[in-house]
Amino acid sequence: MSSDYLVIAGLRGGKRINVVPAVQPAYKLLESKAHDGNYWAYLSITCLQGLASGRLGKGNIFVRSDQLVSNQSEAFCVFLPGCCASMERRANDEYYLVNLTIDNSYAQLESIKQQTGLHKAVKSGGRWETALYKDGSSDANDSEIRIAAITDSSHSNVESAADNIAASIGKAPDAPSGKNFNVMDVHYTHDKGKLGGLKNFSKARAPLKNEDIHGSAMLLAKSMIAAKTKKMTWVSEKGGSAVLTQAMRMVADSNVKLDKHNIYLYDPTTSTNEAFKMAHLVGIEPDRDAVKTGMFNYMGNRDQLPAIFNRYRSEKGYTFGNMVYDSIGQGGKMQGIVGIGTGILGLAGLSMGVPAIPMAAAIASVLGVAATGVSALKIGDTLAENIAPHKYNKHIGKIK
Structure with a gap:
């Protein structure tokens, strides 16, 4: 292994994690942010080094296997807080950090x-x-x-x-x-x-x-x-x-x-x-x-x-x-706001596959005959809650 690589994990066991020369300035910048108390940077450094223990593999949720870059080398993108790392696992079964993109606005x-x-x-x-x-x-x-x-x-x-x-x-x-x-x-x-x-x-x-x-x-x-x-x-x-x-x-x-x-x-x-x-x-x-x-x-x-x-x-x-x-x-609920009995029968033609606007129009047309005994105020209240829930909760729901 070339001495030009920076080894960040695996010297005392596990897989070695190497940083290629071109990426070392970016990695050291991330490391300095971690030392300055930026939790997101500390977490990213910890996760990258965690590759040495094998805990961070391509089956992990935040690792995407991109492609085979050769017959014996595999490339990965690792998505981390504030940065994205491009990794390769090469024929020697070691990991190489080949690109590191840092969002400088994160902190x-x-x-x-x-x-x-x-x-x-x-x-x-x-x-x-x-x-x-x-x-x-x-x-x-x-x-x-x-x-x-x-x-x-x-x-x-x-x-x-x-x-x-x-x-x-x-x-x-x-x-x-x-x-x-x-x-x-x-x-x-x-x-x-x-x-x-x-x-x-x-x-x-x-x-x-x-x-x-x-x-x-x-x-x-x-x-x-x-x-x-x-x-x-x-x-x-x-x-x-x-x-x-x-x-x-x-x-x-x-x-x-x-x-x-x-x-x-x-x-x-x-x-x-x-x-x-x-x-x-x-x-x-x-x-x-x-x-x-x-x-x-x-x-x-x-x-x-x-x-x-x-x-x-x-x-x-x-x-x-x-x-x-x-x-x-x-x-x-899937059939509208009109209750189980009359509602399901009255809206038999509707399903969750109907887009929102046609569904709203269909519900409105049915309400005139299917909502017997249901207060118009209650219907309007329900519509208001579903169409603009944040405003409803802040201004109407709290006074009910």
Whole structure:
């Protein structure tokens, strides 16, 4: 092996990890950021060095096998917080870091409340103030139940995200309510746009394969593992379900159980079935009402029936009666807002395959004859909650 290579792991056992000369300045920059206290950089360095123990292989969720670069050499992309590393495993069964792309703005985002990671949010004077946990670990004590929100990445900053999701969290299991609700944790994902939904169908259907959020999911997984002895309820908001799903997979790959934790999916825009599968892998048995989806949310509703069946198979407290009742309830939701009896018959032609706008029009046309005895105010209230849930929760739901 050439002495020009920088060996960063494996000198005393395991596979050697070598940095090629051209990449050494970038690696040393990342290393210096880690020494300066940047948790994301420290985590990235630790994960790269972890290749020596064989824990980081191509089967891991945040490693993508790209191609065979020769008959005896294989290339990988490793997605890490704030950077992307290109690796090769060569014929000598050693790893080589051949390219390292660092997002230089990553650390700077902290000052403007936009850094990906876990933040503490405290309500003061009617607004939420946030501060990043430097090491990703919540300061919740072992006796309290701490709510931790996992936001969609469409918010402008952490405080805006906290303000928007706070009203929705009241619907979560273990959530405090009213004036006593003034502390929570917020896992924020910076600048990835809206996650999931029909516009991102392939990623929404298979959230574990979404490479864009691997770095955020890794940070969340570390936060979850650090809090394994605490009573945490992780509440995902919309596309935050993708980050939560990936994070739980990483926790499972680390052989860690989170049996003191709980999850709640608020209007998820990615597969609910995948989220529940990952929750079961880490020992979480969600509450009965662990997911709330709007009637126009195709991605959140499309696989809830298999999710219900999987919950029956995997959760001791989820009975056959629960499965039957929830399946009927989900069937009613899939057909619209008009109830099981008249609703399913009246909307027999509708299915989850109908796009949102035609479905809304069909529901509106049916309501005139099928909603006998249902208050128009109630219908309008339900529509308002489903069309603009954030505004509803902030301005209408809290005064009901």
